[in-house]
Amino acid sequence: MNTLEAIHSRRSIRAFTPDPISDDDLITLIQAGAAAPSAGNAQRWVFIAVRNPKRLLAVQSLAPGIISKPAAVIVLCADYRQDVALRETIGETIGYDLGAALQNILLAATELGLGGCPVGSFNAQGLAHLLNLPTDIEPKLLVAIGKPKFIPPKPPKKPLEDIFFEETYPVGS
Amino acid sequence: MSAEHLQEEFFHLIAYMITSARGLYEEPADYGVFRLLDSAGRLLDILQNQGLLTDRFLLDLKQKIDAERENSMDNERQRQLLDEWILAISDEMRRRLD
Numbered sequence: 001m002n003t004l005e006a007i008h009s010r011r012s013i014r015a016f017t018p019d020p021i022s023d024d025d026l027i028t029l030i031q032a033g034a035a036a037p038s039a040g041n042a043q044r045w046v047f048i049a050v051r052n053p054k055r056l057l058a059v060q061s062l063a064p065g066i067i068s069k070p071a072a073v074i075v076l077c078a079d080y081r082q083d084v085a086l087r088e089t090i091g092e093t094i095g096y097d098l099g100a101a102l103q104n105i106l107l108a109a110t111e112l113g114l115g116g117c118p119v120g121s122f123n124a125q126g127l128a129h130l131l132n133l134p135t136d137i138e139p140k141l142l143v144a145i146g147k148p149k150f151i152p153p154k155p156p157k158k159p160l161e162d163i164f165f166e167e168t169y170p171v172g173s
Numbered sequence: 174m175s176a177e178h179l180q181e182e183f184f185h186l187i188a189y190m191i192t193s194a195r196g197l198y199e200e201p202a203d204y205g206v207f208r209l210l211d212s213a214g215r216l217l218d219i220l221q222n223q224g225l226l227t228d229r230f231l232l233d234l235k236q237k238i239d240a241e242r243e244n245s246m247d248n249e250r251q252r253q254l255l256d257e258w259i260l261a262i263s264d265e266m267r268r269r270l271d
Contacts, residue, residue, distance in 0.1 A: 061185040
C-alpha cells in the first residue's frame with residue numbers, strides 16, 4: 001500500500017473484532033506517530049498505550065467517545081516538562097504536532113490492516129489521574145485502535161471547488 | 174454471576190455516565206443523544222454478560238442499538254429510528270398491560 005492509497009482508504013473505525021494488537025504492531029504505530037513533524041522538532045509529546053483489559057475498561061469509562069471495544073487506546077499527550085512557562089502560548093502548536101502524529105498513527109494502522117478513530121470526548125483530568133500523569137504531561141487526544149469489524153463506506157467529502165482556490169480567494173465569494 | 178462482578182460492571186457504567194454528563198457542558202447537544210443511547214446499550218451489555226438478558230423484546234432492542242452504536246452518527250436517521258423504537262416500546266408496554 002502506498003501513501004496515497006493509505007490516505008484515501010483510511011476510514012474512522014469505531015467497531016472492532018476481539019483480536020489483540022501485537023507488540024510489534026503497537027511499536028510500529030508509536031514509531032509512526034513519533035516520526036511526525038513538530039514545531040522546531042521539539043517533539044513535545046508522550047504516547048501512552050493501554051492494552052490491559054481492566055485498564056482499558058477504566059479508560060473507556062472516562063472516555064465516552066470510545067465506542068465498541070478497541071484492542072488498545074493510545075493517549076496522545078502534550079509534554080510541557082521543558083516549557084512550563086510557555087504552556088499557554090505553545091498549546092496551539094502542540095495541537096498541530098499531535099494532529100500530525102495522530103494522522104501518522106492512523107495511516108500506519110491502515111497499512112497494518114488495523115483501524116482506528118480519533119477520540120476527543122474524554123475527561124482529561126480523570127484520565128491523567130488514572131494514568132498517573134504528572135501535571136506537566138496533559139492528555140490531548142485518544143486513538144482507539146483495533147482490527148476493524150467492518151470497513152465503513154467512504155463518507156462524503158466537500159467538493160474541491162468549495163474548498164480549494166488557486167492564488168487568491170475568489171472575489172465576491 | 175457474582176454480586177461483586179455485577180457491581181464492577183455497574184461501577185464502569187456509572188463512571189461512563191457521570192463522565193458523559195460532565196463532557197456535555199462543552200460538547201455538541203447532539204452528543205447527548207448518542208451518550209444516552211450508548212448508556213442503554215451498555216446497560217443491556219451488562220444484563221447479557223450476567224446471563225440476565227432473556228426478554229425477547231430487550232434482546233431484539235439490543236441488536237438494534239448495537240448496530241446503531243457501530244455506525245456513524247446521522248442525526249436525521251437516528252431521530253427516525255428513535256421514533257420507531259419508542260413506538261415499538263409503547264406497543265410492548267400495552268401488550269404487557271393486557
